[in-house]
């Protein structure tokens with residue numbers, strides 16, 4: 001980021017704070033919408049398919065995203081004003097209740113409320129500290145400000161699917177992902193997204209390549225919940241094979257993605273954690289892009 005862009009960023013937060021929080025809120029909701037709009041996501045809800053889900057549709061997700069509007073602005077402001085961990089947590093819990101009201105009780109974006117919420121709080125911290133809004137700085141702020149709180153002060157629900165899978169198989173899940181500052185996104189998935197964008201200029205391809213990379217490396221507790229470790233390893237292998245063969249850079253990549261999609265549906269699997277982290281990747285891309293080049 002150039003010095004003039006950094007000055008602009010500081011100037012904007014001081015001169016137009018509400019416009020900035022609103023802009024971040026819009027970008028986060030857009031990222032969720034981009035994730036939802038991507039077709040042929042294996043096992044996930046897409047515009048033309050409910051994937052492996054019987055209780056939610058594309059409209060359920062649209063309603064869910066609508067219920068999230070404003071939350072990301074609030075979390076960014078909380079980060080900027082150095083709100084304490086309990087305040088951030090209470091807002092996340094409140095937002096989960098709003099989401100469930102909007103979706104008639106269905107869990108659409110529980111993971112995203114947590115992941116993207118903390119990313120926004122970290123963006124607020126960066127703005128307060130005068131740091132450029134890059135993935136590196138945002139992820140570093142997360143670790144510095146909240147790693148200890150996340151690992152020691154967040155009450156774990158022994159009945160959640162994620163915690164049950166951690167107890168049973170010793171895998172890490174959503175809490176560790178945030179507490180470790182989204183290491184896998186900063187160092188692998190976001191660079192993969194940029195690389196694919198640069199090579200193809202195609203947002204759909206970049207999103208699919210990033211999603212497949214996420215599926216290949218993540219201990220996605222949604223997959224484990226429905227299919228155990230055996231299915232987690234199988235789908236990680238399917239995604240790895242796809243990427244090693246060239247991923248979306250192959251001529252017939254769509255046919256291969258559809259084969260993977262069929263496998264997920266046949267085995268009733270859904271990579272909900274990977275979907276959330278695709279939205280996080282897209283959001284970081286949008287933030288880096290907007291704040292480094294547009295201001």
Ligand SMILES: CC(C)(COP(=O)(O)OP(=O)(O)OC[C@H]1O[C@@H](n2cnc3c(N)ncnc32)[C@H](O[C@H]2O[C@H](COP(=O)(O)OP(=O)(O)OP(=O)(O)O)[C@@H](O)[C@H]2O)[C@@H]1O)[C@@H](O)C(=O)NCCC(=O)NCCS
Nearest residue numbers: 089092108109110111112117160161162174219221272273
């Ligand atoms: C802090 C919590 C997120 C605690 O999480 P916990 O460890 O208790 O696990 P879960 O409650 O099971 O939820 C975690 C959600 O995170 C996503 N996820 C899964 N694996 C990973 C991973 N490795 N890394 C990051 N994120 C991951 C995933 O969310 C998505 O899937 C949900 C849809 O799933 P669906 O297939 O419908 O599954 P279910 O309805 O659960 O079951 P079936 O249909 O299969 O029967 C959807 O939410 C996606 O977003 C996991 O679900 C949090 O629970 C918590 O404590 N919240 C309270 C608020 C709070 O403290 N907030 C902090 C401040 S913001």
Ligand SMILES: Nc1ncnc2[nH]cnc12
Nearest residue numbers: 036044045108272275276
């Ligand atoms: N598109 C999607 N389908 C199912 N679960 C999800 N969790 C987050 N996004 C999802």
